[in-house]
Amino acid sequence: MSVTPTLEKTRAAGHAALVGYLPAGFPTVATATAAARAMVEAGADIVEIGFPYSDPVMDGPVIQRAAERALAGGLRAADVLRTVEGVAETGAPVLVMTYWNPVLRYGVDAFARDLAAAGGAGLITPDLIPDEGEDWLAASDAHGLDRVFLVAPSSSEERIASTVAATRGFVYAQSVMGVTGAREHTSSAAPDLVTRTRRATELPIGVGLGVRSGAQAAEVAGYADAVIVGSALVKCLLDAGDEKEGIAAVRALTAELAEGAHAGARPTR
Amino acid sequence: MSAQPDPTGHFTAQGINFGGRFVPEALIAALDELDAAYRKAFSDPVFLGEFERLQREYAGLPSMLYDARRLSATVGRRILLKREDLNHTGAHKIRNVLGQALLTKHMGKPRIIAETGAGQHGVASATAAALFDLECTVYMGAEDTRRQALNVARMRMLGAEVVPVTTGSQTLKDAMNxxxxxxxxxxxRTHYLIGSAGGPHPFPAMVRDFVRGISVEARQQCLDQVGRLPDAVAACVGGGSNAIGAFHAFIPDESVALYGFEAGGDGVETGRHAATLTAGSLGVLHGARTYVLQDADGQTIESHSISAGLDYPAVGPEHAFLRDTGRAHYEAVTDAEAMAAMRLLTRTEGIIPAIESAHAVAGALRIAPSLPEDAVIVVCLSGRGDKDMDTAATWFGLYDETGDSGEQA
Structure with a gap:
């Protein structure tokens, strides 16, 4: 199930969508699944399930720690797919955010096939640029999956154009030059990047990296089609005394973020 | 066969594109800038002249090709040692850091960062930073900073900031992350001065071009001193920079066999090794498609070697290419074999090699009987062993207080 109908719906309603991220298997497969379902219940429009990886070069300390613990807990590729299936039952579209090597190892077409079978919407690939993604472009076409590629403040106009041309679902605008993690202030580079990306595509644009509060979500919703939040939600589970408390914290933060994202002015085009 | 990648950094063998750029989009602009600067530099007589001058006057190059007669008499084949251990900072790595630091200056960036395992590349980078007046931050696994406290002190003495990395396995791969x-x-404002022949394009080709002087010099020296090309070239392979440097000018010489020796650790069959080309599988790590030590889900497996410089779970993509085209051969050498070779070279020639380089010596000993009696083998002695004395003293029981007079090897 593509993210496209969801993003059309939020756009028609005049607001941005909230995309919430949690890694599979942290603290356990069952709790991660329950927490992601809680995000949907609390207002997240789209869910990203992270595939924990041993060498996450785009992630800051919070997501690194969660991924390390998921892997130490014995997380396998099949658990990631099972998590997707459990969250997709809610009816919300579920994307998998993954570094490329686990997919390569599984087999690009096989992973696409099994992800589609689990009800997944597609992949976000932080270390795969379309230039290297020939086999993924083919597999995502064959299995009807979204392929969310990233653009960054350092991307040239040519790179933005070639990236959005390969993208399906939405374009992920990386708001800052840096790794994942909550930040004090939202990025000043993000609005400019979104403007440059809009010149190149009609696709919805999601902005991620550094959003942690409802106020920040509302600010981003003023110029983007989707607000993407990861580390702040993961931190709810990291800091919680127990799993129940963690899920409650995820639910509360998601509600605040959703209110911000949904209150934001409709992006002008 | 081609020894150059395509314009986007792919070395293609048997339909597989090794190398490439498996990195976040955010880094592509910097890689494009670096690629342009590197291509320009290699056609710029001013840059090349400056690089040549620094190598000669500062690093002490070209390094000697030494006819190791006593070692040869022991082995029964003629062995020539390419003495990279005599370079400034004690290894071939000075070639790469001088090249990249000069390039950093040309790009107008004021800062370099580097990763290091045992600290050799960190020391070389800090040295170049001092010479070129660049800020320098070196990432080093926290475990390694404890084991290599002397190299940490050297880097700080040179003005670099050393950051202990406490994530993951706290070793070289995490320092690179x-x-x-x-x-x-x-x-x-920062150039990432990668220390080996891995990473995203253009690093593998660029690093190779900075270190290929090893083989350019050795080839001519062998012609001058022996009157012909060698029968074989042997080098150790971790990430693979000294090996690609030692091989590259010989690639068109089909009569010259190329041998890379990986770290076999406790033995490939034990699973505790760093023999990526021998026992790894196709994957992506740190920006390049190559052979990787990984589990069934594509998670990186930690490597093991007595030699910190070879203790890395991937390998430069051009070596993957050379292996799959059959142009070069790769074998694993265990810790024990390498340490025995270290002692043999030390006792026959009075040269204490780095444990990394001892893997190449051990490999040469292994292949020697398969070569004709008049065979000439060039061994890349990539670094000196001063940094390894603590490991060697422990291995051979050289410390008085251990009370251990028995020698293992």
Whole structure:
């Protein structure tokens, strides 16, 4: 199930969508699944399930720690797919955010096939640029999956154009030059990047990296089609005394973020 | 066969594109800038002249090709040692850091970052930073900073900031992860001075071009001193920079066999090794498609070697290419074999090699009987063993207080 109908719906309603991220298997497969379902219940429009990886070069300390613990807990590729299936039952579209090597190892077409079978919407690939993604472009076409590629403040106009041309679902605008993690202030580079990306595509644009509060979500919703939040939600589970408390914290933060994202002015085009 | 990648950094063998750029989009602009600067530099007589001058006057190059007669008499084949151990800072790595630091200056960036395992590349980078007046931050696994306290002190003496990395396995690969995280946040003013022939394009080709002087010199020296090309060239392979440097000018010489020796650790069959080309599988790590030590889900498996410089779970993509085309052969050498070779070279020639380089010596001993009696083998002695004395003293029981007079090897 593509993210496209969801993003059309939020756009028609005049607001941005909230995309919430949690890694599979942290603290356990069952709790991660329950927490992601809680995000949907609390207002997240789209869910990203992270595939924990041993060498996450785009992630800051919070997501690194969660991924390390998921892997130490014995997380396998099949658990990631099972998590997707459990969250997709809610009816919300579920994307998998993954570094490329686990997919390569599984087999690009096989992973696409099994992800589609689990009800997944597609992949976000932080270390795969379309230039290297020939086999993924083919597999995502064959299995009807979204392929969310990233653009960054350092991307040239040519790179933005070639990236959005390969993208399906939405374009992920990386708001800052840096790794994942909550930040004090939202990025000043993000609005400019979104403007440059809009010149190149009609696709919805999601902005991620550094959003942690409802106020920040509302600010981003003023110029983007989707607000993407990861580390702040993961931190709810990291800091919680127990799993129940963690899920409650995820639910509360998601509600605040959703209110911000949904209150934001409709992006002008 | 081609020894150059395509314009986007792919070395293609048997339909597989090794190398490439498996990195976040945020780094592509910097890689494009670097690629342009590197191509320009190699056609710029001013840059090349400056690089040549620094190598000669500062690093002490070209290094000697030494006819190791006593070792040869022991082995029964003629062995010539390419004495990279005599270079400034004690290894071939000075070639790469001088090249990249000069390039950093040409790009107008004021800062370099580097990853290091045992600290050799960190020391070389800190040295170049001092020489070129660049800020320098070196990422090093926390475990390694404890084991290599002397090299940490050397880097700090040279003015570098050393950051202990406490994430993951706290070794070289995690230091590289942390350096990449720094780079994606600081790329405007920072060059990532990668220390081996891996990483995203253009690093593998660029690093090779900075270190290929090893084989350019050795080839001519062998012609001058022996009157013909060698029968074989042997080098150790971790990430693979000294090996690609030692091989590259010989690639068109089909009569010259090329041998790379990986770290076999406790033995490939034990699973505790760093023999990526012998026992790894196709994957992506640190920006390049190559052979990787990984589990069934593509998670990186930690490597093991007595030699910190070879203790890395991937390998430069051009070596993957040379293996799959059959142009070069790769074998694993165990810790025990390498340490025995270290002692043999020390006792026959009075040269204490780095444990990394001892893997190449051990490999040469292994292949020697398969070569004709008049065979000439060039061994890349990539570094000196001063840094390894503690490991060697422990291995051979050289410390008085251990009370251990028995020698293992």
């Amino acid at each position: 942390e350096a990449l995280r720094d780079w994606v946040s600081s790329v405007d």
